[in-house]
Amino acid sequence: MTPAVPPRLSRTAHHDALWFAAAAALAATRTPRARRAATRGLASLGLASLTVSALGKRTVPTARQLKRRPASTAFPSGQAASAAAFATGVALESPAWGTVVAPVAASAALARGHSGAHFPGDVLAGAALGVGAAFAVRGMVPTRGQVAPPARPRAEVPALPDGEGLVLVANTGAGSAERVRALRDALPRAEVVECEPGDVPAELEKAATRARVLGVCGGDGTVNAAARAALRSGLPLAVLPGGTLNHFAYDLGIEGVRDLARALCAGDAVRVDVGRYSCGGKHGVFLNTCSVGVYPELVRERERWSHRIGGWPAGVLAALRVLRADRHPLEAEVQGRTHPLWLLFAGNGTYHRMGLAPGRRLDMSDGQLDVRVVHGGRRPAVRLLAAALAGPLTRSPAHAAVQVGRLRLDHVAPGTLLAYDGEVTEVEGRVTLEKLPEALTVYRPADPVRLTPH
Incomplete structure (x- = not known):
């Protein structure tokens, strides 16, 4: 120098x-x-x-000779x-x-x-x-390396060193173009299908008929659709995060192309639990969370505004509109007892929080639904905030938390919204939430700690 x-x-x-x-x-x-x-x-x-x-x-001091x-x-x-x-x-x-x-x-x-x-x-x-x-x-x-999820239970899957046998469907609406290009460079023999959001489910079904491994690039809603296709076809799933939050991929330890390519080349995969909801003849799966109450209303309100002002501003506006509205809590019978609820949240696996970090799952196959309930009462915004700040506490005056393998809600009012992995549907009557233990095989690098600057 x-x-x-x-x-x-x-x-x-x-x-x-x-x-x-x-x-x-x-x-x-x-x-x-x-x-x-x-x-x-x-x-x-x-x-x-x-x-x-x-x-x-x-x-x-002036005595110093500088x-x-x-x-x-x-x-x-x-x-x-x-x-x-x-x-x-x-x-x-x-x-x-x-x-x-x-x-x-x-x-x-x-x-x-x-x-x-x-x-x-x-x-x-x-x-x-x-x-x-x-x-x-x-x-x-804590850093992500401190809370890396366990790698078990391992699954036997094919190794694809150059990507041959992988058919990956990319949601262009998620802004995935850059990652798709990087994937093609890393796995030149992989087949990549880029499509608009409305075409994703049909393209996933077609891809499943010719793939050894079904791949997906998009946000949590797109990954949910791919999981359904993989479950129906019995194929292992390869997830490349391409959306805004990407909770499922990040909790697996996959943050980018290098992580996924390393897992595919080595043939490293795990079996993870899948959550399922059912209501009459309607049913679906969730990889992250399922909820009823004010959150589904917030999701629907956010979707109404996101194409005009962007995702994060739309989320803030939706929260303000939903929480300031003159509304009454949801009435539902939970496990045989009637409760007024502002929110019932069920996570696919137990969410842990260390320090001030947001909650994440350390074990993707623990067989548990992480159920958090915000009790009905006045001032829903205060109650929801208190429940969020309570974090790992199992009980507070505003909320309760419990881990169960199955949950039943009865007497749910017609038109009640249920949100799952960012999607929204209407339910009524009896709603059942349960786990499908180790139902989905998904690629994940054996060593989640990465030493490359990406």
């Missing part, structure tokens, strides 16, 4: 501009792991900055703390991206000493504080 580089790097890192630019560059890769690494890096940086501000800095009088107070070094916090946060989420960021962070921290602004002790103290901040953030919001 030339003598002019450290001062220039030090100026760039001033006010954390360098790290915000680095986070923007990571986010621009449009891969979930890189985006999480960027977010974790910034969160760690923020905590380090707050800690430095809270502790206060001790001014550099090349020039520092422009700011010196101990600990705030820039060293920010550099170490950002780099450590990124590395905890993605070791590969951490190796890219670490040399820049080390140079930025050392530049403070090289420029004469700090003694080595100032830089070391700041760096130690930054590393501690990153680990504190990890304690509050």
Whole structure:
């Protein structure tokens, strides 16, 4: 490094501009792991900055023999703390991206000493504080590597090193074009069928007749349709996340093309549970969640607005409209007892929450429905928020939680909405929710911890 580089790097890192630019560059890769690494890096940086501000800095004594009088107070070094916090946060989420960021962070921290602004002790103290901040953030919001789901029960499936035998249906409405191109590069002999959302079910049925492995690229609703086709045909399923949330794929440990290609090439797969709902002659499956109450109404309202203003704004608007409406809770008989309910949520598998992180499933074949009930009463928004904040608590004044293998609702009013994996249907009378244990075979890499920057 030339003598002019450290001062220039030090100026760039001033006010954390360098790290915000680095986070923007990571986010621009449009891969979930890189985006999480960027977010974790910034969160760690923020905590380090707050800690430095809270502790206060001790001014550099005039007796210190520095090349020039520092422009700011010196101990600990705030820039060293920010550099170490950002780099450590990124590395905890993605070791590969951490190796890219670490040399820049080390140079930025050392530049403070090289420029004469700090003694080595100032830089070391700041760096130690930054590393501690990153680990504190990890304690509050664990990385995905800390909560990787178990790989069992394993399933015997064909290995497809070049993709031959895979027929993958991609929902073009989910914005999957980029991932489809990457899949064709990784598995050149795979057959890919791109179609509009309304054609997905028919294309999946046709694909199942000629495939050794049925593949799908899209959001959770598209994956649900593929699961139904795979169950009917007895084929293993390969899921490439291509939607907004992608809960099922992410809980499996599949975030992108590399994960899926690795599983297909090695022939690694697991058997997972499937949830099923039935009501009279109507029935369906769910891979993530099934619910009745205000949430299905929110989903329908969101779909009404999403094509006009976008998905996330539509979700916020839908929540405001549904929760502010003058309505009464759902009345239903649950396991023989009548309850007023604002929401009944049934997860396909037990959802766990560690720290402040959103809930996710650690075991996709535990045989349980994770049932959460928000009791009826005044102020539904307050009750729903209290239930969300309660997280893993099994009971509160606003909600209750239990894990069961089967659930029955009776006397459900006509026209009641039921949501499953983002889709909505109407039910009435008796509604039964149950598990199909280990019914679906799905590809998943044997080792969910990835060391490649994607």
